[in-house]
Amino acid sequence: MLAQLGYTVIIPARPGLESEAEGTKKAITAACEGAKLIVPAVGLNLGSLASVKEFAATINSSQERIDLLCMNAGRGGGANDPREETGDGLEAIMQVNITGHFLLAHELMPLLQKSSAARIVTQSSGARYFSNRDKVDDLHGTNAEIFSAWDQYCLSKASCVLFTQAVNSRLAAKKVDNIIAVVTDPGFASTGVNIQHDLTLSIGMTDKNTNQAHDEMGHHAADGALPMILASIEEGTARNDWYTTDGRAGTTLDQAAHKQDSKAMKKEGFNNPENDPLHAWPADKPESFWKQSVESTGAAWSMLD
Numbered sequence: 001m002l003a004q005l006g007y008t009v010i011i012p013a014r015p016g017l018e019s020e021a022e023g024t025k026k027a028i029t030a031a032c033e034g035a036k037l038i039v040p041a042v043g044l045n046l047g048s049l050a051s052v053k054e055f056a057a058t059i060n061s062s063q064e065r066i067d068l069l070c071m072n073a074g075r076g077g078g079a080n081d082p083r084e085e086t087g088d089g090l091e092a093i094m095q096v097n098i099t100g101h102f103l104l105a106h107e108l109m110p111l112l113q114k115s116s117a118a119r120i121v122t123q124s125s126g127a128r129y130f131s132n133r134d135k136v137d138d139l140h141g142t143n144a145e146i147f148s149a150w151d152q153y154c155l156s157k158a159s160c161v162l163f164t165q166a167v168n169s170r171l172a173a174k175k176v177d178n179i180i181a182v183v184t185d186p187g188f189a190s191t192g193v194n195i196q197h198d199l200t201l202s203i204g205m206t207d208k209n210t211n212q213a214h215d216e217m218g219h220h221a222a223d224g225a226l227p228m229i230l231a232s233i234e235e236g237t238a239r240n241d242w243y244t245t246d247g248r249a250g251t252t253l254d255q256a257a258h259k260q261d262s263k264a265m266k267k268e269g270f271n272n273p274e275n276d277p278l279h280a281w282p283a284d285k286p287e288s289f290w291k292q293s294v295e296s297t298g299a300a301w302s303m304l305d
Contacts, residue, residue, distance in 0.1 A: 001229050003028050003035035007068065011037060012044035012055060046073055046100030047086045049297055056107030065114035068232050071101040071160075072123040076196025077149030083141060090296055091140035093149060097156035098122075099139075099296055102163060106299035112179050113303070120167065120181040121231045124160040124242075126188070129275045130203070131158035136285045139292045150202040157185075161277040162289035168239040169286070170304035180239045183278065184231045187247035189224030190214035219248045226257035234259070242278055 013021035042058040045051035075096040084092040112118040131154040141147045164181045199210045231243040246255040262278045
């Protein structure tokens with residue numbers, strides 16, 4: 001959709017899985033005549049800080065500016081999964097889902113600053129409502145006695161919100177008016193991430209497996225992309241806005257993707273706004289996330305701090 005709208009779309013390839021990116025390029029080209037697509041020769045592995053820096057250096061040396069940074073990669077985790085560390089010594093789910101993105105946004109900030117109107121769109125998830133805010137101060141889940149890979153995934157998606165809030169506060173303080181950051185979520189999209197979660201087991205749903213839940217309640221992954229698309233292009237978008245979907249229940253385009261006011265939601269069900277880091281978590285949580293992420297990555301953000 002972005003290619004159809006005239007964007008030059010940069011598609012990172014995962015090292016060792018370059019055929020994925022090439023397949024994506026072929027599919028977009030077939031669907032959109034004249035699409036402007038770039039698959040950089042240097043790949044991107046968000047589970048490696050060195051890879052993030054190498055990829056960003058390639059983009060910085062080859063592009064004049066970035067108007068839109070979509071941070072969407074994700075790794076799941078199930079309640080019974082063991083804790084894993086990357087080669088950087090960081091918990092793997094957190095690093096792939098937000099710590100690597102944190103560093104990527106830092107490294108690409110010079111190109112974002114050259115845009116007349118840039119956006120950083122970060123993909124959260126309804127899983128953030130399940131997150132334990134008390135675990136924010138230990139982002140990488142070092143306490144083995146209470147570690148849960150499912151909790152870690154939920155915390156990583158809450159941290160996508162905390163990143164958005166923290167970077168926006170710094171942009172505003174520095175009076176950087178040409179960059180905003182917003183949050184999206186794909187709804188209950190039928191993707192392999194939920195299989196990684198062993199989702200129904202992890203949330204205590206005992207009457208069906210995850211594939212059955214997909215069949216009964218999920219919508220297509222392409223529909224799950226619509227909120228991020230809308231957040232990328234809609235006029236009048238402001239810092240910390242949230243775009244979401246009514247998912248399978250939606251019957252109109254507006255229901256398929258729309259801006260949502262978290263505070264106005266009903267105080268019931270799993271998505272109770274009182275659990276949402278978008279507005280209900282203490283102000284020190286974005287700062288705790290920021291401090292730990294700086295320590296983990298070495299990204300000083302001197303241009304904003």
